[in-house]
Structures are given as structure tokens and as C-alpha cells.
Amino acid sequence: MCGIAGIVSPGAPVASATLAAMTESLAHRGPDACGLFIRPSGAGSPHVGLGHRRLSILDLSDAGAQPMQSEDGAFTLVFNGEIYNYPDLRRDLEAAGHIFRSTSDTEAILRGYMAWGEGVVARLKGMFAFALWDERKRSLLLARDRFGKKPLHYAVTRQGTLLFASEPKALLAHPEFRPEPDAASLLHFLRYDYVPAPRSIYAGAAKLPPSHLMVWRDGRLEVRRYASLAFSGATGDRGVPLREAEAAVDALLDAAVQRRLASDVPLGVFLSGGLDSSTVLAYMTRHIPAHDIRTFAIGFDEASYDESAHAEAMARHAGSHHTMMRLPAARMLDLLDMVWTTQDEPMADASIIPTLLLCRFAREHITVALGGDGGDELFAGYDPVLADLPARCLDWLPPAALRLLQGIALRLPTGDANMSLGFKVQRFLSGLGAREVAARHQTWLGAFDDEGARAMLHPDLRAATRDVSPLDALDMLREECRDASRFDAMLHFYQRFYMCGSILTKVDSASMAVSLEVRSPFLDQDLADYVNRLPREHKLRGLTRKVLLRRLMRSRMPDALLKRPKKGFGLPLARWFRHELRPLVTAMLDPGRVAQGGLLDPVTVERMVRDHLSGRRDHRKEIWSALCVEAWRERYLHHSRATASDTIEFGTTPHGDGHLITAQAVPARSSAAINDSTNDSPSWAASPSRHRCNDSI
Structure with a gap:
């Protein structure tokens, strides 16, 4: 995992201090090394700067450092993420004559682009956000993975400068970017609990959506989709027998977990005792002795929220080395400032607090954690999935009767318990006014409906957004699901919107705040493509959700855990x-x-x-x-x-038409040797070191 940032300026040169400040703002994402590339403009070409912060996971040597450049200086790459099929890509590229100089997945992207151009993006299986400068085409390629596991924000300033970064805080470090709120996006946040891509909470900024790439060339941006989720019109596996599907998912899950065990640093598992995380642990024990696996869980004093006993039971059943930490209210207060500091774009999933605590204490022992994210979205695990059918049966209610029921529900006794009766009844009735599947489920998930979201806006912003429909963000989903069943459209909504905007954003924000990489086997591309094509009854049968997963785990987890109701990671x-x-x-x-x-x-x-x-x-x-x-x-x-630290000395390595800037860590008020072309690392790789980027280059 890493942090990336960059500048493409058609006018003013890239200031090394500015690029360093942007990159330094992402130091928490990559504490192990920093690298900068600045290309001075030539005839008819722009000024370009790329920055990278490294969290070393694969190939800890200098050869895996970034920015990574081709030998001739024609291509320069900064990359955040993990590519799980990079051994396959490497074999294909070596067979075609490419010579690799490292064992990193970063180089597979670089040489893949050299061989296949933009077509490399569709070949990548994993989590990624990257930027690649093509000197020959004078173009910049930005790309984001299919599910949006890794973030990528960008903006074009009034001066025409393109900025991009893993987090908005890096954009804020550029003097041309003014942090002004976007009123329409604030309305969307209130409606969704997050700002759905491609919107950004900042005026003039945007997020690259999942499964999309963007090309900058000659001052113009082209954004296009390179892949789609396999829902609409998918019929290939609709008739597959349950037993055959079970065997296929078993093999795909096993391969997905095994791929995510590749690491040159310690790894472990986030364990809740629920079906998804227990599945990950069970499959992990096929490849690693259970006593060598570290598992981590969070506990609460309030019984209706606490799942720590279930996590402990699963860890005991599997034989893992288990650690649990409790989160009382006092500890939450201690974490709030850190939580909100990570939120340079607001995201109202309060479970980021225990997630951050979980990441922070796990990071004391491991650098990579596997989690169960994606299981609910693939296998229909959420409570609203069960609520959809009874809600449709009530669609015949006239508006007056619906308002009467909602009024009665508001008078139910309030309760503080997790998913209390009054809370669930009120949430259920709130969604009856929206009949379209995505709009209904969004209403169930969010804090506000349309009317409530508008009422929360300041009167000035309310007037400015009177023509804005918060549900317009779902237009893309409607187009993609035009030929899909209601059930598939529902799962598509959870995968494309809720999971990307809330779940994965939360996990990336919390884990990267403490320099921890989190991997999600359920979001393996091969597994997801297969499961998404399976019939409804393999996922939801009567009141039983996750049918296939439950069959797979019958002998792999305690029966009491397998049958217990879903609780969720609430506060x-x-x-x-x-x-x-x-x-x-x-x-x-x-x-x-x-x-x-x-x-x-x-x-x-x-x-x-x-x-x-x-x-x-x-x-x-x-x-x-x-x-x-x-x-x-x-x-x-x-x-x-x-302002950046002044405790680092930088050196530059001339290369091609530009130069790589490398840095060496030094204690405060001391000196350090300057990295130069005489070191042992390849001339096309920035030298890794633990340090801060500095503006005194």
C-alpha cells in the first residue's frame, strides 16, 4: 500500500516544494520511503510531477521503489495497491521478451503498459490506483480498480493544472486548489452518508469511479469505463446446480485467500465471529498453520453490540493466536480527533471508530490484514435484502396511509440497543416511499431521505441546490442494470455504491491512517464474477441469506456461530x-x-x-x-x-528528459548522504528510506 500524488501543469513549472508537500501529506499511507519525479517541460509538452509514499509489502529491496521508470525514461509510474495476478502477467511479458529488474508487482504494471498500452488496466486483478506518465504520447493515464478498493481524487484548477492524489488532503497542499464546499455534494452526503463518485465534497474536484480510467492529453480529460460488473443479462451460470456451484466457490475462495497471503511482512486476520471473517480464517488455515495466524477483534461493554465472545469462539475453534481489545466510550473520545482528521471528505459510517482502533492495535503486530469485506455484497447478507419483498407488498398503500404509519412508528419507544424494534420499524417504513430498488435501499441505509437531507442544509445552500436531485447519482446504476432482475440490481447497488462509497472508503481510511494494508478475498475478481452470475436461490432462499457460504462453512465453524443472526459492526x-x-x-x-x-x-x-x-x-x-x-x-x-520538514537532504538522478528525486532519512539537526547514481539500486527506481518529503530540493 502506498500514497500517490501528482501535478500536470500546462503553464507554470512544477515547484518541487509543492510536490513534496503534497506527497508528505500522505506519509501515513507509506512511512517506508518517499520518491518524487519532476519533468521540466520541453517543446510543446507540459510540466509533470509525480510523488509516492511507500509502504513496503512485496520486494522490500530498493528495486521496488517508486516512482518507477523504464530504462529509456519514456514511462514513469506511481502506484498504490496490490496486483494479485502479477506473476501471470510477468510470465506473459517475459515470454514476449521483457526483462524484469525486480520482483515487485509495480514493474508488472509498468512493463504491461509498455506492451499493451491502456489495455494493461483491464488485465490487472487486485486493488489499485495508479498514474503513468507516457513521455512519447505526452499523456497521463490514471486508473482505479474494479470495486474501488483504492481511492483516487483529482481536480483541475482555474489555471488548468491537473492535480491528483490518493486523498484530498494532498490536493489541499497545492496553492492553486482552494478548499471550498460543493453544495450539491454536501446534499448527496446527507442523503448517502458519503459522497458518491464521481462527486467530491470540494468544488472543482472529483473522484475517479471504480472500473474507470482517465487520460490527460493536451489539456483535455477523457474518462471511460474499462470493465463492468457481470450482472446485466448474465445467463451463463443461471442453471448451475447448487452442489456444482458449491464446489466452484470453494475452489475460487481458496485461490482468492491464497493469492492474498503473498507478503514479505507479517499478516493476520480481522475476526468478528461472523460468517464472512470466519470464512477467511478457515480458508487461511489451509495454507498457514493455525497457531501462526494472528487474529484481532474489538469488544464493547454493551451486550447488544458486542461480538467479541463469538470472535473468540471462532479463534479457539480454528486454533489461531487471538487478541481482543475493548472500546468504551472514553476510548472513543480519545479516537475522535484522529478519526475526523482522517476524514478530509466526510463519511458518516460511525464504525470507522472501532475499525481504526482495530487497525491501530493490529498494526503493532502485523503489516497486512485480511478481512471479510465483500461477503455481504456478493452473497446477499444485509438485513434490507430480506425487507425488500415485504416492502414491495406494501407498495399499494396510498401516500396518506403511509404517512399515518410513519407517524405511528415515530411514537414507538426509543431504544439504545443495536437494531432495536423501534429503530428497525422506523427505518423500514422510511423506505416505502421509494419504489425503485436502489432508491429504496439507499433510503434504508442513509440517515436522511430527500426531504430530511434538504432540511439539514443551511438555507442559502438549500436555495442553491433546489434543482439538484440527490438520487441522480444512481443514474449510472439504472443504465447498467437495465436488463437485470430486481435481485441482481439490488446486489449491484450494494457492490457499486454502498460498498465502494462507505465500506471500502472506511477501511482504506482507517487502515492507511496507521500504515496497515487490508486485503479482501471476497472481492477477488474471479470469485466475484462467478458468484454474480449465480441464481438468486444460491444466495437467498426464504429467510436464509448467504446460502452457499453457509453450506461451505458447515464443518468449518461452530454451529452456534453459523446460525446466529447478523449483528453488524455498530456502535x-x-x-x-x-x-x-x-x-x-x-x-x-x-x-x-x-x-x-x-x-x-x-x-x-x-x-x-x-x-x-x-x-x-x-x-x-x-x-x-x-x-x-x-x-x-x-x-x-x-x-x-x-510545511515540510527540513531534516532531509535530497539528491537528483538525471534520467531521460527529467529527473528522479530521492531522499534519505536523517535525524533532526543532522546530515545525511545524498542518494545519487552511484548507489547499488537500478537507475530507474527511487531509493527507499524512512523519511519525510521536504520542500528544500
Whole structure:
């Protein structure tokens, strides 16, 4: 895992200090090394700068360092992620005459582009976001993996400069980028709990969507899809017998886990005791002795949220080396500032708090963790999947009757428990007004419906977005699912929107904040393509979800764990907001403070907080969303540009038409040798070292 950043400027030269500051803002993503490439413009060509922060996972030698350049200097690459089929790509390329100088997956991308051009992107299986400068075409290629496991943000400034980075905070380090909120994207955030791609919370910025690539050439951007999820019109495996599908998924899962065990650093497993993470652990024990596997779990004092006993039971059953940490409210307060600092774009999934804690204490022992993300999305594991059919049966209700039922539900006693009856009834009824499958499920998942999201906006922003439909982000999904069944369209929504915008964003943000790589075997391309083509009854049969997974795990996990209801990775926010976190809520959402911020409506927020604190309503999700907006505003809309450390000396290695900038770590107030062309590493690779990027190049 790594962090990447870059600049393509048609006018002003790339300032080395600016590129260094952008790259340094991503140091948490890659503490092991820093590399910069700056290309001065030639006749008719732009100024280009690429930056990279390295977290060393595969090929820990200098040969795997970045930016990585071809021998002739024609192609320069910065890459974040892991390519699991790189051995296959390497064999194909070597057979075609390419000579490799490292064992890294980075070089497979570089030489793959040299052989296949942009076609290399569709051949990659893994998680990735990368940028590749093509000197011959004077073009920049940006690409993101199929599911969006790795992020990629970009912006074009008023001066025509293209900026890109793994996180928005790197864009903020460029003087041409002004951190101004995008009102329409704020409305989308309130509706979705995240800002769906390609939107960005920052005006003038965007996110490259999953399964897309972008080419910059001559000041023009072309964004296009290079792959699609295999749902619409898929019929090839619809008639496959259950037993045959079970054998196929068993083999595909085993291969997916095995591929994700490739590492030159310690790895472990995130374990909840649920079906997905238990499946990953069970398959992992086929390849590694169980006593050598580290498993990690989070526990809560509140019984309705705590799954630590289930995780311990599964670890005991498998024989892994298990570690558990509890998260009381006091520990949450300690983590909040770190959580919100990672959120340079707001994301209102509160489970990022235990996820960050889990990542932080796991990082004390391992550098790579495997997790169960993607299991619910592939095998229909979420509660709303069961709610869809009864909701459709109630579509005949007239609007007046629906409003009456919703009013009655609001009067149900509030409860602080995880998925209390009142909470579930209110959420269920909230989605009945939206009949389209994606719109309905989004309403069930989000904190607000359309009306509620608009009511939360500051009156000025509400007026500015009166013609904006928050559900317009689903237009892409409607086109992709035009020929799909309702069930497939539902799973497509979870994979394309909810998983990418919320789940994977949360995991990347929390893990990269502490320099931990997380791998998701369920999101293996071969496995996902096969499962997505299977019939509904292999995933959902009656009230039984994840049919195939349950069959596979019958003899691999305790029966009590296999049959227990899904709980989810939640937090007892409803109670915490009324008690331990009450001072935080009343301070951050003080009407005067909110009004001064200019993003949210202070009257709506005040009423929402008052109703929750009094116990009249359960607004746990709404309050958390408001807190995320205010925390983001205070940290990033009043952004002060970071200054880089002055404790690093840099050297430059002339190469091709540009130069690679390498850096060597030195203690404060000391000196260091300058990396130059006399070192033992290949001249086309930046030399790795643990350090900070510096603006005094």
C-alpha cells in the first residue's frame, strides 16, 4: 500500500516544494520511503510531477521503489495497491521478451503498459490506483480498480493544472486548489452518508469511479469505463446446480485467500465471529498453520453490540493466536480527533471508530490484514435484502396511509440497543416511499431521505441546490442494470455504491491512517464474477441469506456461530450521545457554532439534538452525520498549508528528459548522504528510506 500524488501543469513549472508537500501529506499511507519525479517541460509538452509514499509489502529491496521508470525514461509510474495476478502477467511479458529488474508487482504494471498500452488496466486483478506518465504520447493515464478498493481524487484548477492524489488532503497542499464546499455534494452526503463518485465534497474536484480510467492529453480529460460488473443479462451460470456451484466457490475462495497471503511482512486476520471473517480464517488455515495466524477483534461493554465472545469462539475453534481489545466510550473520545482528521471528505459510517482502533492495535503486530469485506455484497447478507419483498407488498398503500404509519412508528419507544424494534420499524417504513430498488435501499441505509437531507442544509445552500436531485447519482446504476432482475440490481447497488462509497472508503481510511494494508478475498475478481452470475436461490432462499457460504462453512465453524443472526459492526451511539458524549454533541452542534459554519441549518440541527437528548426520538444516525460535517468544516475548510520538514537532504538522478528525486532519512539537526547514481539500486527506481518529503530540493 502506498500514497500517490501528482501535478500536470500546462503553464507554470512544477515547484518541487509543492510536490513534496503534497506527497508528505500522505506519509501515513507509506512511512517506508518517499520518491518524487519532476519533468521540466520541453517543446510543446507540459510540466509533470509525480510523488509516492511507500509502504513496503512485496520486494522490500530498493528495486521496488517508486516512482518507477523504464530504462529509456519514456514511462514513469506511481502506484498504490496490490496486483494479485502479477506473476501471470510477468510470465506473459517475459515470454514476449521483457526483462524484469525486480520482483515487485509495480514493474508488472509498468512493463504491461509498455506492451499493451491502456489495455494493461483491464488485465490487472487486485486493488489499485495508479498514474503513468507516457513521455512519447505526452499523456497521463490514471486508473482505479474494479470495486474501488483504492481511492483516487483529482481536480483541475482555474489555471488548468491537473492535480491528483490518493486523498484530498494532498490536493489541499497545492496553492492553486482552494478548499471550498460543493453544495450539491454536501446534499448527496446527507442523503448517502458519503459522497458518491464521481462527486467530491470540494468544488472543482472529483473522484475517479471504480472500473474507470482517465487520460490527460493536451489539456483535455477523457474518462471511460474499462470493465463492468457481470450482472446485466448474465445467463451463463443461471442453471448451475447448487452442489456444482458449491464446489466452484470453494475452489475460487481458496485461490482468492491464497493469492492474498503473498507478503514479505507479517499478516493476520480481522475476526468478528461472523460468517464472512470466519470464512477467511478457515480458508487461511489451509495454507498457514493455525497457531501462526494472528487474529484481532474489538469488544464493547454493551451486550447488544458486542461480538467479541463469538470472535473468540471462532479463534479457539480454528486454533489461531487471538487478541481482543475493548472500546468504551472514553476510548472513543480519545479516537475522535484522529478519526475526523482522517476524514478530509466526510463519511458518516460511525464504525470507522472501532475499525481504526482495530487497525491501530493490529498494526503493532502485523503489516497486512485480511478481512471479510465483500461477503455481504456478493452473497446477499444485509438485513434490507430480506425487507425488500415485504416492502414491495406494501407498495399499494396510498401516500396518506403511509404517512399515518410513519407517524405511528415515530411514537414507538426509543431504544439504545443495536437494531432495536423501534429503530428497525422506523427505518423500514422510511423506505416505502421509494419504489425503485436502489432508491429504496439507499433510503434504508442513509440517515436522511430527500426531504430530511434538504432540511439539514443551511438555507442559502438549500436555495442553491433546489434543482439538484440527490438520487441522480444512481443514474449510472439504472443504465447498467437495465436488463437485470430486481435481485441482481439490488446486489449491484450494494457492490457499486454502498460498498465502494462507505465500506471500502472506511477501511482504506482507517487502515492507511496507521500504515496497515487490508486485503479482501471476497472481492477477488474471479470469485466475484462467478458468484454474480449465480441464481438468486444460491444466495437467498426464504429467510436464509448467504446460502452457499453457509453450506461451505458447515464443518468449518461452530454451529452456534453459523446460525446466529447478523449483528453488524455498530456502535452504541444512541446512548453515548445522551450520556458520555453529550457534552461533545452540545458543543459541536451548538446553534451559534453551526450558524457561523454556514453549511447546516441551525434550527433543524437544534431540534434534532433536542429531540434525541430528551429521548423523544432516536436520531443517532442524523446526529453523527451532522457531527461529521462540522468536524470536516473546522478541519479542512480552514485548511492551513502544511510545511515540510527540513531534516532531509535530497539528491537528483538525471534520467531521460527529467529527473528522479530521492531522499534519505536523517535525524533532526543532522546530515545525511545524498542518494545519487552511484548507489547499488537500478537507475530507474527511487531509493527507499524512512523519511519525510521536504520542500528544500
